[in-house]
Amino acid sequence: MTDEEWTLMYKVNFASIRQFVLSNNGNEQQAEDIYHEAFMAAWRNVQLGKYEFRGEQSLNSYIVTIGKNKWIDVLRSARNKKTLPIAMDIESEESDDLLSDEERDIELVKDQFNNLGENCKELLVAFYYRKETMREISAKKGWTEATTRNNKYRCLQKLRELINRNIP
Amino acid sequence: MKNNFIISEEEWEEIENFLKGDLPQETIDIMKKRLKDEPAFSEKVAHVRLLMTGIREVALEADLKKIRLPHGENVVHRIPNKKQYYFRWMAAAAIIAVVSAIAYFNVFTNSEHRLFSKYYFPDSGLVSSMGVSDNYDFDVAMINYKSGKYDQSIVEMKKLLLFNPNNDTLNYFIGNSFLALDKVDSAISYLKVVAVNNQSAFAKDANWYLGLAYLKLKQKEKAALFISRSDNEKKDELLKRISK
Numbered sequence: 025m026t027d028e029e030w031t032l033m034y035k036v037n038f039a040s041i042r043q044f045v046l047s048n049n050g051n052e053q054q055a056e057d058i059y060h061e062a063f064m065a066a067w068r069n070v071q072l073g074k075y076e077f078r079g080e081q082s083l084n085s086y087i088v089t090i091g092k093n094k095w096i097d098v099l100r101s102a103r104n105k106k107t108l109p110i111a112m113d114i115e116s117e118e119s120d121d122l123l124s125d126e127e128r129d130i131e132l133v134k135d136q137f138n139n140l141g142e143n144c145k146e147l148l149v150a151f152y153y154r155k156e157t158m159r160e161i162s163a164k165k166g167w168t169e170a171t172t173r174n175n176k177y178r179c180l181q182k183l184r185e186l187i188n189r190n191i192p
Numbered sequence: 193m194k195n196n197f198i199i200s201e202e203e204w205e206e207i208e209n210f211l212k213g214d215l216p217q218e219t220i221d222i223m224k225k226r227l228k229d230e231p232a233f234s235e236k237v238a239h240v241r242l243l244m245t246g247i248r249e250v251a252l253e254a255d256l257k258k259i260r261l262p263h264g265e266n267v268v269h270r271i272p273n274k275k276q277y278y279f280r281w282m283a284a285a286a287i288i289a290v291v292s293a294i295a296y297f298n299v300f301t302n303s304e305h306r307l308f309s310k311y312y313f314p315d316s317g318l319v320s321s322m323g324v325s326d327n328y329d330f331d332v333a334m335i336n337y338k339s340g341k342y343d344q345s346i347v348e349m350k351k352l353l354l355f356n357p358n359n360d361t362l363n364y365f366i367g368n369s370f371l372a373l374d375k376v377d378s379a380i381s382y383l384k385v386v387a388v389n390n391q392s393a394f395a396k397d398a399n400w401y402l403g404l405a406y407l408k409l410k411q412k413e414k415a416a417l418f419i420s421r422s423d424n425e426k427k428d429e430l431l432k433r434i435s436k
Contacts, residue, residue: 027248027251027252027255029414030252031252031255031256031259032413032414032417033411033414034256034261035259035262035413036410038261038262039262042261042263052263060256064249064252064253064256067249067252068245068249071245071248071249078377079378079380079381080377080380080409081376081377081409082377125193126242129193129242129246130242130249132193132246133242133245133246133247134246134249134250137246137247137250138250148247149247149250149251152244152247152248152251153247153248153251154251173201177201180204180243184195184243187195188196191193
């Protein structure tokens with residue numbers, strides 16, 4: 025699935041999570057936050073090969089399950105692990121908020137990406153996210169393809185330097 | 193994160209292309225072997241993948257923040273206040289009546305399933321063969337397809353696909369067979385291969401059926417996207433109804 029397709033399916037499962045959160049002491053904002061977290065967790069798990077994509081129907085169920093589990097975690101934490109007021113028959117998908125090393129590394133990449141200059145951010149997003157070709161980016165920027173290629177590599181090196189400086 | 197190794201520009205691009213699957217199978221096999229045999233190379237690949245994923249994730253999140261999630265429907269809470277029971281029952285009855293009326297209206301006008309049923313007609317199939325040496329086998333598969341024996345045609349075409357994995361004709365008719373059998377996810381995976389192949393004579397039709405498949409999954413935005421890329425004569429009419 026392309027990132028464009030992920031974006032298009034963003035609205036699809038929100039209603040289920042919203043119903044669940046609002047029915048269980050949550051508000052609209054919490055429903056949105058939990059849904060966003062669940063959606064991104066599903067996206068990341070697919071990218072890292074932790075969830076094998078078996079079609080969109082299965083993926084929809086997976087996102088909803090993660091979202092419900094995350095909300096249960098919020099309730100548990102808020103109630104200091106007291107018994108929950110409702111019966112929640114959730115499938116046993118992981119809801120772990122404990123980040124793996126790989127996930128922590130991605131968080132570091134994301135943090136440091138935001139510290140790059142605007143030109144670098146724009147170039148890397150165009151290439152990696154919008155899947156624009158070197159030729160398309162060069163035409164937009166008025167660069168030769170060789171320059172675009174060099175600039176992209178320099179931006180990546182800059183990002184790696186920033187990461188190095190901030191490795192905990 | 194280990195980040196102290198040097199990756200040249202060429203090596204970086206080679207790893208990127210490997211991760212995107214944009215390399216000849218022979219090169220992919222060599223890279224896979226290196227992944228097994230060379231721990232240092234394996235670390236570099238993992239590093240490039242982390243950076244690519246992080247960059248895409250930042251951009252995806254930024255795009256998602258621009259999307260307004262649908263709020264609005266009332267939510268029925270599980271533990272209502274006792275004093276409000278009577279009122280809630282009345283309200284629930286009223287809501288059910290209204291929702292039923294709306295559902296009735298939708299079912300008979302623009303619900304996704306209704307639209308799908310109205311606009312979906314299986315591709316009628318090919319008369320001639322696809323011009324490769326497996327003509328006879330393909331003709332048999334096509335006869336089964338045209339006779340509505342979709343299960344059979346899928347089995348036969350998949351055997352041919354083993355020798356021509358990117359063949360647009362096979363992918364197109366396997367996708368169509370799955371769609372006819374209501375196996376929508378499988379249909380999507382085959383139709384997509386053709387829909388993105390601008391060189392294929394089936395690309396426009398694949399977009400049409402891909403759009404219909406998403407309509408069946410009630411994903412109207414995706415349905416509209418692919419339908420708009422088709423050239424079906426009913427394209428504009430359907431897009432108009434989807435957007436209602």
